[in-house]
Amino acid sequence: MRDIWSIVRPHVDSCLAEAGAEGHPADTVGRAFLSMAIDIYRRERSLADIRRELEFAMENLDPDEDYNFMRP
Numbered sequence: 001m002r003d004i005w006s007i008v009r010p011h012v013d014s015c016l017a018e019a020g021a022e023g024h025p026a027d028t029v030g031r032a033f034l035s036m037a038i039d040i041y042r043r044e045r046s047l048a049d050i051r052r053e054l055e056f057a058m059e060n061l062d063p064d065e066d067y068n069f070m071r072p
Contacts, residue, residue: 012033019029041050 015033016026016029020026038050038054041053045053
């Protein structure tokens with residue numbers, strides 16, 4: 001079985017290319033993907049759980065820093 005990233009990544013890349021060809025910036029595509037991700041989460045997760053997921057992502061945006069739960 002393939003990992004989920006190898007399934008999703010080609011679709012994301014294709015969407016970015018198609019949107020870019022039609023003049024849509026990558027930022028707008030990202031915003032649409034974020035909205036779609038939240039819609040997917042809402043199918044099976046509580047609002048509080050989604051909020052925690054998004055807060056964790058926001059707190060760990062910098063790829064050069066350890067996750068908040070990690071010790072130095």
